[in-house]
Amino acid sequence: MSRIDVNRFGEMEVFVRVVEMGGFSAAARACRMTPSAVSKLIGRLEARLGTRLVNRSTRKLQLTPEGCAFYERSTRILADLDEAERNASSGEKPAGRIRLNTNASFATHILAPLLPEFLAKYPDITLDIVQTDAVIDLLEERTDVAIRAGPLKSSSLIARKLGATRMTIVASPGFLERFGKPKTIAELEKHNRLGFCYARIREGWPFVHEGEVITLPVTGNVQVSDGEAMRQLAIAGVGLARLAAFTVREDIEAGRLVPVMENCNPGDLEEVHAVYLGQGGPLPARVRALLDFLAERARVT
Template sequence: MTSQSWDDLKRMAVFASVVRHGSMSAAARALGMTPSAVSQQVRQLEHSGGVTLLHRSTRKLRLTEVGERYHAQCAAMAAAAQQARDELAASREQPGGELRMSAPVGFGRHIAPALGPLLQQHPGLRLRLLVDDARIDLIEARVDLAIRFGPLPDSGWAARRLGAMQWWLCAAPGWLTAHGSPADVAALTALPWVGFSREPGGLRLELRSPDGVTHPLQVQPRMASNNQLSIQQMCEGGLGVALLGSMDVHESLQAGRLVRLWPDWSFGTLDLWAVTPQRETQPAKVRHAVHALQAYLRQLPGVLD
């Protein structure tokens, strides 16, 4: 590539910066140049092409028709160059800066044990956690990493599977003392259930017996909530039986606040995902956080790879 070609590439990048920032002076500040040097680069670009790219006034800049077409190519070139720089930086940088993370309310309890060692190891890394059961827009909320459960809608975001949580049928010891354990699948339909309020028509379940036979089941919750933590609290309070996430109930089972019913049966699983707003090379803070989450989840009871 000739020196003239290198000069043209530089001028194209300067032109793209002028359009992006809206003025010569703003582009000059972003590029570490003087406004006159920026203006000269744009004029030389126009002179070499024999066209006018920008209409200039004392108050604003406006692209000409050919300038709009030319800018699209210049902007694509600048974006490709930035991506190449980001890939190099991501391969060598240490986790640092602010990691903005989103997770359902019920998963909040797992953040400290999962990411605590990472934060201790890298003092320059900061965490901002947003807990919300609603699926927020990652771009609008400027989220670097979101924890999601279940099927994911089609989107331009990148998703990495962290594992799968098993559903366990649980009840409080006091409730079992009063009502006893259900004897068969048919008896399950008559129980007071605690479940998600957003399920239309009740809970539709697929049970699998120890010998592999599948049993479809539909039950109508008597107590309902849109929050898994609230469902677990109502179950521990003796209000009924519930399907609870294996990763959430281990401590309650050990402490005797809950009892797992029919442990030899399968009540299904729920996939866990790490979702990021970009598919390109991830910054080190995101990569390390995903690896830490995977390592933590892998050692939890009832979580499958």
């Protein structure tokens, strides 16, 4: 079969959607295909390339090293294609108001430093930024784009992955001086552990103990509604906090916070996505501009 007979861009789009949505079923809904058709397409793509891109299991998909490389190149190629098509068309100018919903940590540590660049690039766009860690209904809240941290539930939303960050337990030097730095789970149980006051996928902190991952309940005397408030409480010496690495990296470098129990850290990652409603036809240029900018510049690590 010649290359002209293969819809390589179509294959790339489906493959990228499978990766970003974490499975065949979610990608099938977004692409308006059946899960079987998506699976067969990926199989044909792997056969044509002569290498396995995805390791399949009943619970999740995992990219092979070749799959990771192909995903990175595919996203760049598709972005270049989109830009070429926009430049060749009449060129709708990105303008108007965008309502963006985001958690406080992403807004503080990722979004805020990039806003001057985005607004300078698109002077006719106005942003309404709403900060909350609660999961909202985009349609009901009239929201164009939302930032979601953690596993995505199955829905009609389309997602673009912005990265993944390691979780780590931290405390202030003053707190550790008063109460001691825990080195074992038994010692950790005696310390004040700050928690969140909303439902989370994992109700507790995971640790590696004797070769297995166990979960320690959070039983502190303070619960908060967002990660940035918890970070401030940890800096103030109120207790231990388990937070995303990108939110505390500068605090650790500056000595405001100290990593704790790293020897028992399971190394789990929290993924961050930009989600939006995309089933009703082409996206407005203003929304597309924001999504492309976040995908390129707001890389979460």
